Amino acid sequence: MIRNFRSIENSYIENFAEMEDRGDHIIFWDEKLPDMYAFNCILVKENINMATIESFVADRLDQAISNRQDFLNIIIHPELEITEILKERFIGMGFKIQTNLYMKLSDNKLGSIKGNKNCVVVRAGSEKEYEDGQRLDIKTSINADMPAEFAMEKSLRKKEVFQQKNSRLLSYLCYYQDISIGKCELYMKDEYAKIEDFDVLDNYQRKGFGTAMLEKMISDALESGKKYIYLITGKADTPREMYEKTGFEIIGEEVELFCSKK
Known part of the structure; x- marks a missing residue:
């Protein structure tokens, strides 16, 4: 598999x-x-x-x-x-x-941890939402020590693909008090849904906002008939713990x- x-x-x-x-x-x-x-x-x-x-x-x-x-x-x-x-x-x-x-959602069900109910998670569709996602992508990239100029180039490249007609790559945003504080991607093909490029601003981490984004993307993937929902994370990365608590299990690894x- x-x-x-x-x-x-x-x-x-x-x-x-x-x-x-x-x-x-x-x-x-x-x-x-x-x-x-x-x-x-x-x-x-x-x-x-x-x-x-x-x-x-x-x-x-x-x-x-x-x-x-x-x-x-x-x-x-x-x-x-x-x-x-x-x-x-x-x-x-x-x-x-x-x-x-490689981590797959077990039985396509989230674990016991619930997302923050005080936020709104949307699939980007308007120019404002794409621009919000672009700004957030630049900010989180710079926070991760990426040079500012390259962070801007990367975000523009992603935005270009998101906005292509019939793109399978979808952009999601998490808003809290009308401020975009988290973003992620969902790529769907055949029976598979891939979660990618998951970020929440530092001040809003461990408060259920990331889980709220996962809930929304998983719900959309299941409604689209996807049987396998997965993501890839580094073995030493901090989000791994959250993914395990929310129902993802390791099915393989690559070097x-x-x-x-x-």
Whole structure:
């Protein structure tokens, strides 16, 4: 089943990026936002010969250095098991390693924690709502130490995709006292709904606003007939605890390798 979730991930990236399948790996690139790590990456597919994966990664790194790339982001398919010894070798090459957790909503039901009833969660549809989402995206990105200019470029790129006709990628906003304090994305395709880019302003965290957004998106996904609702979070990320309490369970994990000139 995890293979199907990874396929949805690939489809999500294609909202922003071009894709080239080279047999045992896929290359994604976004000409409009070439510095966005998530949209300019390599996916090592599940059919690669595991005996060659170390040399494959080393070759990609050599190419990146020769081409004077600013960064290299390699995602290893969640069906592939990466040993601790292999991770150490990747670290020795200069990569930072992140473990991404695939978390699926168990039985499509939220846990016992309830969302804050004093907020309003909406699916963006008006220009004002898209602009509110853009401003909030810039603010949360800068708070996460992203350079301001790039944060603006990223938010414009996202807004462009949200506003495309018949876009499968939807923007959600949480308003409290008429102020936008949280935002998230919902991507729906086939039987799947993916929750992505979840943020609540620091002063409003742990007050039920995030759960309120989850409730709204899950309700909309179920009304649309989606059978599998999931998200991906870093193994060490703080929101993981909230997701577990609200009914999400880990169904798989993948290794992501990253290195940059900086």
